[in-house]
Amino acid sequence: MKQLGAYFTLILSYFFNLLPKFILYRFADVFYIILFDIIRYRRKVVFKNLKNSFPEKSDREIYKIARKFYLHLSDTFVENCALLTMSKKRTLKFVQIDNSNLINNLFDKNKNIVAVTGHYGNWEMFLTIPLLSSHQVLGVYKPLNNKYFDRIFYKMRQKFGAHPVTMHNTYKSVLEYKRNNKLTLLGLIADQRPQKQAGNYWTKFLNQDTVVFLGPEKLSQKLNASVVFVYLEKKQRGKYILKTKLLFENSEDCKPYEITNTYLSILEKMIINKPQYWLWSHKRWKHKREHNFVNVEQ
Numbered sequence: 001m002k003q004l005g006a007y008f009t010l011i012l013s014y015f016f017n018l019l020p021k022f023i024l025y026r027f028a029d030v031f032y033i034i035l036f037d038i039i040r041y042r043r044k045v046v047f048k049n050l051k052n053s054f055p056e057k058s059d060r061e062i063y064k065i066a067r068k069f070y071l072h073l074s075d076t077f078v079e080n081c082a083l084l085t086m087s088k089k090r091t092l093k094f095v096q097i098d099n100s101n102l103i104n105n106l107f108d109k110n111k112n113i114v115a116v117t118g119h120y121g122n123w124e125m126f127l128t129i130p131l132l133s134s135h136q137v138l139g140v141y142k143p144l145n146n147k148y149f150d151r152i153f154y155k156m157r158q159k160f161g162a163h164p165v166t167m168h169n170t171y172k173s174v175l176e177y178k179r180n181n182k183l184t185l186l187g188l189i190a191d192q193r194p195q196k197q198a199g200n201y202w203t204k205f206l207n208q209d210t211v212v213f214l215g216p217e218k219l220s221q222k223l224n225a226s227v228v229f230v231y232l233e234k235k236q237r238g239k240y241i242l243k244t245k246l247l248f249e250n251s252e253d254c255k256p257y258e259i260t261n262t263y264l265s266i267l268e269k270m271i272i273n274k275p276q277y278w279l280w281s282h283k284r285w286k287h288k289r290e291h292n293f294v295n296v297e298q
Helices: 002-016 021-038 043-053 059-083 088-094 101-108 123-131 147-157 167-179 215-223 258-273
Strands: 095-097 113-117 136-141 163-166 184-189 201-205 208-212 226-236 239-248
Touching (some): 002 147, 021 059, 043 059, 059 123, 088 095, 088 123, 095 123, 101 239, 123 136, 123 184, 123 239, 136 147, 167 184, 215 226, 215 258, 239 258
Parallel strands (some): 095 239, 136 163, 136 184
Antiparallel strands (some): 226 239
């Protein structure tokens, strides 16, 4: 059944790529109704996350944000399904690259880059990053349980030259490229929930105690890489702008947690400004701070 599901998804992807955008998003409208009104996908999680993040908002305001989120989630579903088999020409009709000068300048300075971002917009569209960079792009990902789907998405993520690597193999892969004198751009979606363990870093994020993944900070400082925040601004359905912002050119000069706090602050402001584009269905705050956990926040 898992194999049949993967083959059906590929067939659906080819079908979606035959459609003009305005028809493609009619399918997203239907999927939105199914998600929100029929199967009510993770509605308790979404509403709880929104209420805790925006305690000042009324129930009506929370409801409006939730509906917009589910519509965006439906957009990403059809977009990502189409992305599986989408050509470079059509992909660039969905993603406009705003400015490649920053990345090119860092390449000219012989700097490795750690590009950090969050689950905001449609993060699968970051597969276009190799089109703006002379670096070898490494995208950190978590393998899917379904090996057939994992193979399909792996192939999709490398279609423009990126090399997908698992978190376990990230540092090893970067060092291998470094030994071969190849500059790398390591992409990390760093707002996921890390494993709960003693010594975790806790901070306030969206009005809540939040345990934070320190991977971008640790990896960038080991390499003295430049840290760049990358994000996708959604202008309208089917139109994203890929943008970059330099946070630190020399990460080894940064104080402890400075990198982490900086990118979290930027991401938080983006979410507050347009909350419908963040992944509210994720159980981000499942872990709670406990007294026997070391609090390393400074």
